[in-house]
Amino acid sequence: MTDASMPTDTPRHGKSIMVADAHTKKRNASEKRFQAYGLAAIGAGVFFLLVLLGAILSNGLSAFQQTFIEVPVYLDAAKLDKNGNRDPEDLKKVSTFGYNPLIQNAILEQVQAAGIDTPLDKASEMKALISASAAAQLRDRVIANPDLVGETVDFRILAASRVDGYLKGRVQREDLARDKNIDAVHLDIVDQMRERGLLAKAFNWEFVFGADASESRPEQAGIGIAMLGSFFMMLVVLALALPIGVAASIYLEEFAPQNWFTDLIEVNISNLAAVPSIVFGILGLSVFIQFAGLPQSAPLVGGLVLTLMTLPTIIISTRAALKAVPPSIRDAALGIGASKMQSVFHHVLPLAMPGILTGTIIGLAQALGETAPLLLIGMVGYIATNAPDGLVEGFMSPNSAMPAQIYEWAKRADPAYYERAWGGIIILLVFLLSMNIIAIILRRRFERRW
Amino acid sequence: MYDAPHTTERDVTQTEIKIAAKNVQVYYGDTHAIKDVDVQIEDKTVTAFIGPSGCGKSTFLRTLNRMNDTIDICRVEGDIRIDGEDIYDKRVDPVQLRAKVGMVFQKPNPFPKSIYDNVAYGPRIHGLAKNKTDLDEIVERALKRGAIWNEVKDRLHAPGTGLSGGQQQRLCIARAVATEPEVLLMDEPCSALDPIATSQVEELIDELRKDYSVVIVTHSMQQAARVSQKTAFFHLGNLVEYGETGKIFTNPEDPRTESYITGRIG
Ligand SMILES: Nc1ncnc2c1ncn2[C@@H]1O[C@H](COP(=O)(O)OP(=O)(O)O)[C@@H](O)[C@H]1O
Ligand SMILES: [Mg+2]
Numbered sequence: 001m002t003d004a005s006m007p008t009d010t011p012r013h014g015k016s017i018m019v020a021d022a023h024t025k026k027r028n029a030s031e032k033r034f035q036a037y038g039l040a041a042i043g044a045g046v047f048f049l050l051v052l053l054g055a056i057l058s059n060g061l062s063a064f065q066q067t068f069i070e071v072p073v074y075l076d077a078a079k080l081d082k083n084g085n086r087d088p089e090d091l092k093k094v095s096t097f098g099y100n101p102l103i104q105n106a107i108l109e110q111v112q113a114a115g116i117d118t119p120l121d122k123a124s125e126m127k128a129l130i131s132a133s134a135a136a137q138l139r140d141r142v143i144a145n146p147d148l149v150g151e152t153v154d155f156r157i158l159a160a161s162r163v164d165g166y167l168k169g170r171v172q173r174e175d176l177a178r179d180k181n182i183d184a185v186h187l188d189i190v191d192q193m194r195e196r197g198l199l200a201k202a203f204n205w206e207f208v209f210g211a212d213a214s215e216s217r218p219e220q221a222g223i224g225i226a227m228l229g230s231f232f233m234m235l236v237v238l239a240l241a242l243p244i245g246v247a248a249s250i251y252l253e254e255f256a257p258q259n260w261f262t263d264l265i266e267v268n269i270s271n272l273a274a275v276p277s278i279v280f281g282i283l284g285l286s287v288f289i290q291f292a293g294l295p296q297s298a299p300l301v302g303g304l305v306l307t308l309m310t311l312p313t314i315i316i317s318t319r320a321a322l323k324a325v326p327p328s329i330r331d332a333a334l335g336i337g338a339s340k341m342q343s344v345f346h347h348v349l350p351l352a353m354p355g356i357l358t359g360t361i362i363g364l365a366q367a368l369g370e371t372a373p374l375l376l377i378g379m380v381g382y383i384a385t386n387a388p389d390g391l392v393e394g395f396m397s398p399n400s401a402m403p404a405q406i407y408e409w410a411k412r413a414d415p416a417y418y419e420r421a422w423g424g425i426i427i428l429l430v431f432l433l434s435m436n437i438i439a440i441i442l443r444r445r446f447e448r449r450w
Numbered sequence: 451m452y453d454a455p456h457t458t459e460r461d462v463t464q465t466e467i468k469i470a471a472k473n474v475q476v477y478y479g480d481t482h483a484i485k486d487v488d489v490q491i492e493d494k495t496v497t498a499f500i501g502p503s504g505c506g507k508s509t510f511l512r513t514l515n516r517m518n519d520t521i522d523i524c525r526v527e528g529d530i531r532i533d534g535e536d537i538y539d540k541r542v543d544p545v546q547l548r549a550k551v552g553m554v555f556q557k558p559n560p561f562p563k564s565i566y567d568n569v570a571y572g573p574r575i576h577g578l579a580k581n582k583t584d585l586d587e588i589v590e591r592a593l594k595r596g597a598i599w600n601e602v603k604d605r606l607h608a609p610g611t612g613l614s615g616g617q618q619q620r621l622c623i624a625r626a627v628a629t630e631p632e633v634l635l636m637d638e639p640c641s642a643l644d645p646i647a648t649s650q651v652e653e654l655i656d657e658l659r660k661d662y663s664v665v666i667v668t669h670s671m672q673q674a675a676r677v678s679q680k681t682a683f684f685h686l687g688n689l690v691e692y693g694e695t696g697k698i699f700t701n702p703e704d705p706r707t708e709s710y711i712t713g714r715i716g
Contacts, residue, residue, distance in 0.1 A: 257522060258522045258523075326559075328555060328557055328559035329559060329561065329562075330520075331517070331553075331555055331559065332555070332559040332560070332561060332622070332625075333561075333571075334517065334520060334545075334548060335515070335517065335548060335552065335553035335554075335555065335626070336548065336549070336552060336553075336571065336572040336625060336626060336628075336629050337545055337546065337547075337548040337549030337550075337552075337572065337575070337576060337629055338545070338571075338572075338575055339545045342575055346571070346575075347561055351562065
């Protein structure tokens with residue numbers, strides 16, 4: 001790009017420096033060109049980033065909103081508690097089938113009371129409007145508080161996925177012919193309910209904190225439990241990869257003799273960093289599950305696999321951070337009679353800390369977004385319906401992870417899951433962003449000048 | 451003949467040998483960096499190592515506190531005794547040796563910590579202070595020995611790296627002195643300093659001679675003439691000439707020394 005050789009035939013003496021000569025002009029032009037290339041590259045990068053963010057937000061934000069129906073439900077004592085003594089054990093005997101008619105009745109009454117014009121007049125015909133999860137939610141509430149039986153309670157019911165899709169523009173009237181789940185008559189009701197404020201979209205915390213649901217109930221699905229799975233995996237990765245990685249790097253960088261063996265280890269670590277993550281998955285399957293007998297789909301196993309995957313990243317960045325500490329600091333410590341170990345732990349390591357932390361958090365962030373190895377150890381496609389109770393359960397009981405959950409949603413047939421996959425990506429990105437911010441803050445805090 | 455600009459008073463009555471080196475060979479891999487060096491360094495004396503760059507002054511200096519151990523490819527042969535004890539003996543822990551033989555480096559290298567912590571570090575790891583007041587005293591004494599106390603006494607907890615180059619180097623000397631060594635090795639301690647800072651450090655070196663055996667590597671012949679009582683001239687890994695500084699500069703025996711001093715080699 002730059003021209004080092006000067007043309008020998010141009011006599012430079014006696015020329016005014018007020019006029020740029022041809023050589024200078026050429027040099028300046030090439031410099032400008034180079035800057036333009038750089039700007040163009042950055043511009044393209046920013047453009048694609050914006051497109052990506054725009055796509056994610058426009059597709060995913062709607063997942064955080066869900067359509068709800070507010071309805072007063074009469075909890076008929078004759079149906080729910082035949083003995084009349086409000087005994088929770090008795091109440092548990094009534095399955096969700098006992099609650100469904102109550103809810104459907106309530107909706108029908110509301111529709112009729114609001115004067116909504118519809119040919120439908122049977123309670124069971126309201127079924128298409130409400131989520132299949134509503135009965136279970138109502139039942140949970142009654143079992144938790146038996147005194148509600150016999151009362152009329154205000155209940156916020158998740159609308160059916162098709163109704164939600166209709167409000168979000170995903171379900172169009174033109175497509176109804178091919179849709180077995182909803183028809184024009186029901187959508188007429190929805191339109192009128194919406195006009196009267198009986199049915200509306202609202203922020204859905206269940207999407208953030210709830211559990212995944214079966215294929216037929218996208219409106220109920222949430223990423224919360226998978227988030228816990230990711231959390232427990234990250235605990236494993238942090239607890240193993242950070243100490244092992246840092247110890248290995250310190251040994252390799254500061255103590256190991258320079259011979260063919262350390263060279264071999266070095267080459268292997270660099271190569272491990274480039275090994276496709278699915279290979280680590282199959283390694284985890286055969287070593288941790290088949291050989292060591294650890295449970296399938298457990299965050300512990302996921303964490304172990306991700307630890308293997310993260311180690312090279314942490315080792316490489318830690319070694320770079322250690323290398324960047326000026327050798328004069330080591331000399332200074334050794335020169336006043338500090339041992340190698342003291343010079344490393346008192347002086348070198350604190351100076352390398354910002355780099356180590358950054359590397360670790362980047363490694364963690366990579367691990368957090370990793371999906372492929374989880375496929376092989378059964379953390380994809382498993383639906384955990386409850387949050388694990390306690391730490392041991394958290395590590396050992398089957399679970400999924402955020403990226404695995406996103407993948408799972410993305411491959412489901414119902415288009416309602418499509419928006420949830422994008423919504424999951426938003427949550428994952430929020431996590432990655434916060435981790436990066438933490439990395440920056442830690443780096444600032446630990447950074448010292450010398 | 452080179453005329454020394456200012457000759458310090460030569461103390462020729464001191465003859466107690468601190469360091470005795472015999473047949474010392476140093477190799478870096480296949481490079482023979484120090485060839486068959488014999489030298490006897492006296493106590494309470496400043497000994498200067500001079501010679502053209504690359505002749506092995508630093509290498510030889512670093513054999514005296516076994517800093518060369520940290521270089522994988524470096525190999526030392528021969529016999530080096532401090533107070534009659536072989537420092538390359540298997541029983542010698544180099545870490546312990548370095549507490550006894552302090553070192554000051556070419557580039558000032560204070561730790562990125564406070565001035566106080568810089569000086570206190572050595573006494574702390576060697577357990578020289580029983581309590582905080584003790585440590586405070588050691589730090590103050592060392593900083594006074596380093597001739598920097600007056601400049602830093604009001605900001606002991608400011609970072610050592612915030613000082614000027616000359617102050618940093620005197621801080622490093624104070625740090626080396628704080629561990630109460632018996633020998634002080636200095637590898638071109640003034641090469642990164644301006645003339646004023648240099649003369650301050652030179653004065654300090656002359657002071658230190660009262661308590662220590664000081665060995666200083668320098669590429670400046672004026673400096674050697676100003677601060678040292680003994681001078682060793684190295685050339686291509688050989689110790690060519692060693693003797694009273696006054697004699698080396700006024701009446702060298704070896705023609706190579708003469709050429710170097712008069713500026714024909716180097
Ligand atoms: N770490 C090292 N590895 C290999 N060779 C070295 C190393 N340090 C010094 N040398 C070699 O040893 C010789 C003497 O170097 P040095 O002692 O630094 O000279 P001086 O300090 O007199 O300038 C030089 O030829 C140099 O190239
Ligand atoms: Mg040198």
